[in-house]
Amino acid sequence: MNTISNYIADHLEKGSWIRKLFDEGNRLRSLHGEESVFDFSLGNPIVEPPAAFLEALQSVVSAEVPGKHRYIPNQGLPEARAKVADFINERFQTGVTAGTVVMTVGAGGALNVILKGILNAGEEVIIPAPYFVEYDYYVANHGGAVVHCQLDEQFSLDLAEIERSLSARTRAIIINTPHNPTGSLLDQDILNALGDLLADTEKKYGSTIYLLCDDPYGQLIYDAEAPNPFAAYHRTILASSFSKDLGLAGERLGYIGIDASMEDVGTLIAGLVFCNRTLGFVNAPLLVQRSIAAMDSLRVPQHEYRERRDLMVQVLQSAGYDFVMPRGGFFIFPKSPIEDDVEFCLKAAQDYRLLIVPGSGFGRKGFFRLSYSVPVEQIKRSQDTFTRLLQDYNK
Structure with missing residues (x-):
């Protein structure tokens, strides 16, 4: 029985990497607790309205x-x-x-x-x-x-x-x-x-x-x-x-x-x-x-996102990742240490409870996306996790 159109059924089957990682994050948090999961998958604004x-x-x-x-x-x-x-x-x-x-x-x-x-x-x-x-x-x-x-x-x-x-x-x-x-x-x-x-x-x-x-x-x-x-x-x-x-x-x-x-x-x-x-x-x-x-003005300073950008850049540079410096937004798109970015992101989630999104989901293989629209403390605590993950591929 054709409950929905073939087009929609096909795309539901393919799914979204962001949605899959969102669900995986919820599963990991239920098992290990909030502090044990590093979720950089979603571009959800964290700064409150002015x-x-x-x-x-x-x-x-x-x-x-x-x-x-x-x-x-x-x-x-x-x-x-x-x-x-x-x-x-x-x-x-x-x-x-x-x-x-x-x-x-x-x-x-x-x-x-x-x-x-x-x-x-x-x-x-x-x-x-x-x-x-x-x-x-x-x-x-x-x-x-x-x-x-x-x-x-x-x-x-x-x-x-x-x-x-x-x-x-x-x-x-x-x-x-x-x-x-x-x-x-x-x-x-x-x-x-x-x-x-x-x-x-x-x-x-x-x-x-x-x-x-x-x-x-x-x-x-x-x-x-x-x-x-x-x-x-x-x-x-x-x-x-x-x-x-x-x-x-x-x-x-x-x-x-x-x-x-x-x-x-x-x-x-x-x-x-x-x-x-x-x-x-x-x-x-x-x-x-x-x-x-x-409102008097719709212009809003974005110091809090810049602070997060700078911290995230420090974490990734210290860990040894290769990436183009982001100049806006709240995403970074580093290179994956292996060509198969999906395998890399799955390993990050399964072995390190680190949620990042394969670049394949955005039309560019061999990279991954992370969002630094997350708590500052999460970025700071992620240093060791990002470092150990990359070291697994550089041994």
């Missing part, structure tokens, strides 16, 4: 306003959209307006709304690897075809590889910076070169190609300046959320931002608002929209 958000939320909840919980415009509250537009413009010196912002159910919701709005059946979306594997499913949700191309050895864009991947069927490319799973940050020069390449390809085929910038880690940047995707390309769409920088992952508040000067922006926004409604999201969570609209 006091300004909590104060705004309390004020919104306590205010006696008629209709406070009723339906709102599918595009989002005007005051929330205005606040987000100001936030984007402050970061990128661009021309986003309240009218070119769509409030969404997280960044994942934003990407699904965008892809639903721009894709015709069979059109291609380029995804540089390694990558957040849900991108594959988001594109498939809306009839698109994924074209993978590899990032270079420093986890920056390989423009030659991207050029080979472009075709008359290309509709979009997804970039994610700071990057999950590597923590890398694109430089402005490489982003500008990508913009030139996309513009040339549009002219070559007479097509329309979008640069989709997935930006949920945009405020988690260390020792560097954030690149500006709007300055790099004329058809940029920003998809982001407040999950990581404000610590609101469970509240599912995201947004889409587009420069008001983009060609046919009114038609594009109307299409995205239609998709926001007909995909069943209807509108983004209302109390959180009201709360961010009431």
